[in-house]
Amino acid sequence: MIRWGIIGLGNIALRFAKSLSYSNEGKLYAIASRTKEKRDEFYDKYNCEKVYENYNELLRDEEVDAVYIALPHGFHKHWSIEALKHKKAVLCEKPVGINSEEMKEIKKEAVLNNTFFMEAMKTRFVPIISDIKRMIRNKEIGDITAIEANFCNNVENIKPGSYLLDKDQGGALLDVGIYPLSFVMDMIDSQVKSVKSYMDINESGVDSYFKAILSFEDGVIGTVEGAIDRNKERTAIIRGTKGWMEIPMYNRPNKAVVNLNSGKSYTIEKDIEFDDMYAEIKEVHNCLKESKLESDYLTLNESIRVMEVLDRIRMNAE
Ligand SMILES: NC(=O)c1ccc[n+]([C@@H]2O[C@H](COP(=O)([O-])OP(=O)(O)OC[C@H]3O[C@@H](n4cnc5c(N)ncnc54)[C@H](OP(=O)(O)O)[C@@H]3O)[C@@H](O)[C@H]2O)c1
Structure with a gap:
């Protein structure tokens, strides 16, 4: 135990x-x-x-x-x-x-x-994520051309003194932007070549909204958005040469809808076990049982790779 x-x-x-x-x-x-x-x-x-x-x-x-x-x-x-x-x-x-x-x-x-x-x-460990990645590898929607994901949440009544409004650690990019960023980088098996980004800075000096366009070396374009001052439907879209896939609530998904250019459409579903945090806890337990020092689903270097792109989003922001 x-x-x-x-x-x-x-x-x-x-x-x-x-x-x-x-x-x-x-x-x-x-x-x-x-x-x-x-x-x-x-x-x-x-x-x-x-x-x-x-x-x-x-x-x-x-x-x-x-x-x-x-x-x-x-x-x-x-x-x-x-x-x-x-x-x-x-x-x-x-x-x-x-x-x-x-x-x-x-x-x-x-x-x-x-x-x-x-x-x-937690998204990295949700069971259906492996199925979605397998479908991408098997080219079910052809070669991937673009991917879009957002986490835009109008956080009302932020308490004075909250870390969300602290310019050293607050803002949308760090708090919620990390979800779409990590998701997009998990789905695309290529490195980010260039980053263009935009940020709205609020009166507390933190980014209340950002949008970033990531160009991957293999030609895929990733669009990542995050906000603490507005709402948007939280869906990820993955576009390919043969169709597109929609993943509602992609940060803790239990289904993905595939729409092929042929007109065929189907949905894959996989339940989340207990709740959206359980899978990451189970992964820690599995790793410790096997005396592993890091998870294959989210290695130390992968956390660094995602944070490096996050740094570039912040640095390049207009
Ligand atoms: N995975 C998810 O779904 C998810 C969801 C929400 C948040 N988060 C992450 O979890 C972390 C904590 O978020 P939260 O919403 O739980 O925050 P929170 O409710 O504000 O709690 C943070 C805790 O940090 C402690 N703390 C220590 N020094 C502090 C300081 N100087 N100022 C404020 N708090 C201090 C306090 O604990 P004590 O007073 O008890 O010592 C406080 O209860 C964040 O990094 C956030 O990104 C993850």
Whole structure:
């Protein structure tokens, strides 16, 4: 049984704990929070064995096998590295850091300590994603020409002081843009050649909207969009020479609709097991059982590759 510790008890930590409760291979053993009310609420709900008032104490607990980093983006690197130094396997929320240099530092520490690390980019582990990638490889819609994905969400009532509006770690690109970016880069088996991008910067100094056009070396054009100030239907479209594929809610999909130029249309479906976070937790358990140091579905280098393109989107933005 893998004993998990959670660092930071915000919104996503609650969802993680619920998802972990579906597993027979891991259990919530310890929590760490600076906030008494959160510790109490969490303990009442999940009845874990250890409750810590600071994050370092949890890392010093030798019974903790794996740590889930559920902090705002700007703290991911620091606490991932601290956890790796204590030889804890790490599942760190997305985005893995605020730029590619941070992920490179994390990789260095993971390698140095011979310890597992994975970014919690849940989409990569959703079961139907492998089927979609197989269909692309089998050229069911011909040669891929273009792919579009967005995550545009009008986040109302952002609390003052929220990390979302902090210009060092907030904004649409880091918070939601990482989903379409990671998805597009997972689907296209080619490197990004050039990046054109546009950003709206709001009064807090963060990007409230961005759009990026990625030209891949094999000629595919990827269009990625993200927003915290507007809504858009969250669908990915993959276009090929023989037809196109639509993937509703592509960040946690359970179906894909294939439309062929011949007029034929069909849908493939695969259920999500329990919820959208369960598959990534299961992947960590599988990797630890096999003593792997990284996941084949999202390697350390792949997290770096995605963050490097994210850096280029930010750098090139008009
Ligand atoms: N995978 C997904 O579906 C998903 C969904 C939402 C968010 N996320 C990611 O999860 C991470 C956390 O998001 P969230 O929505 O859970 O955030 P949140 O509700 O604001 O919680 C963040 C937690 O971080 C801790 N923290 C430590 N230092 C802090 C500081 N200086 N300022 C604010 N908080 C601090 C706090 O924990 P304590 O007070 O308990 O110590 C707080 O409860 C983000 O990186 C986000 O991108 C992922």
